[in-house]
Amino acid sequence: MKNVKGKGTQPKQVAKVQTAAADVYSKKSVVDQKKYKTVEVSGQIHSLSRKDEKEYILYIATNASQIEMACRMSEQSKYDSYIYSEGFDFYDTSLDYARASFVSSIKAVAAILKRITKVVTYIGQVNSNVKKEYRSLISAVLKLELPLIELPHGLIQSGYNLDDDSRFIDLSSYYDGIGMSLPSISSMRLTWYGENSVGYPRSNSLNLLRARVVPAYTLVTTNTNWFLYSVEDKRNFFAAVFKYAEQNPTRLFIWSPHPAETNDQTYSSHVVPLRPANVLSYGLAKDIYFDGIEGTNELIAHCSEGISTVSTCLLEYEMFKKNVQIFSTKGVADVLASFASYKSFSSLAELSIKSKPLITGMLEEYSPERFDRFLDWAPKSDPKNSIFMDLV
Amino acid sequence: MQSQKVTGVSAKFGLLEALHKLRPDLNMDTIADLIIDEPSYFRDHKDVHKAGIRAVRHYFQYGEKENRKLTYPRLGFSRLLSPNKVTKGKTVFFTSATDENPSWIYRCLFPFKTEEFQNENLFFSGTNLFSHLLLGFFTARKAVFLRPTYTALTIYLIQLCRRIGVEVQFDYDDLLLPEFARQRGACRSGLRTHREDFSESLKQSSLALHADSFTCSTEAIASELRKTNPNVTVRKNKLPLSMFSSREEIDTRAKSLKIESRKLRILYLSGSNTHKRDFSTVMGPLVKLAQEYSNKFTITFMGSLSDYSSLFRTIGVGSDMRSTVSFDKMLEIIPLHDLVIVPLEYSVFNHCKSNIKYIESASQGVPVIASSVTEFSSAITNGVNGWLCDDEFQWYETLKHIVLNPSEVGACGIRAFEHAKKEHSL
DSSP states (O other), X not given: OXXXXXXXXXXXXXXXXXXXXXXXXXXXXXXXXXXXSXXXXXXXXXXXXXXXXXXXXXXXXXXXXXXXXXXXXXXXXXXXXXXXXXXXXXXXXXXXXXXXXXXXXXXXXHHHGGGOOEEEESOOSOOTTSOHHHHHHHHHHHXXXXXXXXXXXXXXXXXXXXXXXXXXOOTTOSSSOOOSOOOOOXXXXXXXXXXXXXXXXXXXXXXXXXXXXOOOOEEEEEOTTXXXXXXXXXXXXXXXXXXXXXXXXTSOEEEEEOGGGGSTTSHHHHHGGGSOTTEEEBSTTSSBOOTTOOSHHHXXXXXXXXXXXXXXXXXXXXXXXXXXXXXXXXXXXXXXXXXXXXXXXSSHHHHTSOOEEOBOSOOBBOXXXXXXXXXXXXXOOOTTHHHHHHTO | OOXXXXXXXXXXXXXXHHHHHHOTTSOHHHHHHHHOOHHHHHHHOHHHHHHTOOHHHHIIIIITTTTOOOOOOOOOOOGGGSOSOOOSSEEEEEOSSOTTXXXXXXXXXXXXXXXXXXXXXEEEOSOXXXXXXXXXXXXXXXXXXXXXXXXXXXXXXXXXXXXXXOEEEEXXXXXXXXXXGGGSHHHHTTSSOHHHHHHXXXXXXXXXXXXXXXXXXXXXXXXXXXXXXXOEEEOOOOBOGGGSOOHHHHHHHHHHOOGGGSOEEEEEEEESGGGHHHHHHHHHHHHHHHHHOTTTEEEEEEESSXXXXXXXXXXXXXXXXXXXXXXXXXXXXXXXXXXXXXXXXXSHHHHTSOOHHHHHHHHTTOOEEEEOOHHHHHHOOTTTSSEEXXXXXXXXXXXXXXXXXXXXXXXXXXXXXXXHHHHSBO
């Protein structure tokens, strides 16, 4: 893993986050479980003349993955933070992370927004697929000229590092592309690797990994909704993987799709009922679930090997040094070519060839100090950018 | 319908007269005011009003059979409105759950529906005619509400008890306080949201304001209830001796087990799907074990848990799914297996749970491996009359040990039987 050099010593917050997160992985005692009671709140009178000149950072997180990144980043930051995600139940999150405050409604955000001095977003482009509450908030942030700092939410995404050759521009389609990478409306754009990098926010997962008792399994991680995979590609992917599973009937394959793949009308959701008996859907309400392993990232940590489409989770395979077979198509050929070392497949025959560890060249260690310095430097937003946001 | 006949009340009397006979200290006009809201009844049934018949006469003679709408009178909760406390009479057990409900069986039927108490107790579960309930409650000295739910009928009956001097007791076999709603099985298993569970239990917990006393199944529940009312008695769940196998049956079974020459038969008695999350605590160890020792054991799932049998069959482990059966049938199925597993999440809610799965299994000479939550830890000595596991590592090691040393199961089952018969029987 590359190091992103940050000046100064490791702040105390880093040790704190590791302790807090490590607690998540240990068996909770009865006393700890008492925390599961309704939060007991105590009040105190503050001075009428109090002046608050502190910096407060608001993280806008539109899904669970972004919430996790925001939690990790805020936990290690020197600043006090709020994390907003509309309608999200933050209770379990609040037990795992000790520092940030949590906001679940735009109404509550409106009440505290005047206090906010900087805003972090994982979607720095105009995207009508994002809920209205987030779009309205970003528009307000732009008009208020608050510094708006953008980080990627995925390893490869339009608006960050991906151009495509589509002449259709449709952000809602699973089939049409977007064309040239979307322009940013933020006032500062940070990255996970390369220029303006703060590193990959989940890069400390290796240190936090807990030992688990799980069976041997091959993990199948997919996001076949992506427009870089044609309908034919989707068919070919599942044909190869399902036949491979049938050829290995004693092996377990655990399938962890991207959440959007479970939407109706997606090819993935249609093939779910057609999967072989040894291809198991992962989740509490599905074929198999290990208590406390909530998502793909931790499944990767414990798998024997992986089969994957091009996805952010490739960084997890790399981080945990897991062999992974990456589905290769014409659409992602250039993307794969940018990786330093990988094993790909486009057919059953190629899938049957032994896989090897992946080196993307994009995995950098997260630096909280560097992120905080970027926050210090972040310029004001351009209020004119709200015009673009208000169009949708 | 589980309504009970109230002895000594002749059918030739009208309900008012019958209730007055049961409680001569209450005159009939008072009783009428206690059992029907006449203005509401007349408003809802103008034909009755027009006919000039008293609401109480009409409803209990005709209206109840015609399924006419009835509004329970609002009686108030003040003890000042009540006569002296009733000191003689029956104990009435009431639940809106069905007669097959395990809580009802363990908390009310097993300990109190016995020959010894046959003239002392009345039992009302599920749906009952209002007139039958009234006859029951008017004979009562004490009313026990099992896991009371916030319904118009329950609220009315509590008010009625307070107005006629009957002691109100609530009985709980789970920690149902709203502050622990997040830990409840339905919420943890994704079947209900926290908001739903919290709102419901918040509402139901408000009823406890008018409980004179509480009984509950574990000390852990008692310690939480005592924070609001000191009058809490622990009454542990126990199984009637008549439901235990005989010692001869246990010995014969142990001799014929011969597990070394066949596969170990594991049983998971899930009960409801609300244990989905609990089961997930042992999913990893079990599937890993299945991969490593597929020819050493079989596993049966019983209840309404999601069907995991196909997963185990895929790995080559014999597995089947059996639907929920009656209590008696369940006791017949248990000894067809060698070992029962009881995985539970490590939470305050589960620490408050009783150990009935241990008792049921032990009653048939079958030992359990259980998560080391309080009540199981208090009953099981690890390796002696069962096994306890703190975490998934211990689950894996314990399962593996038993799968490789199945002969330990027989003696362990006998010791569990002896212990449960001595400590957890009625």
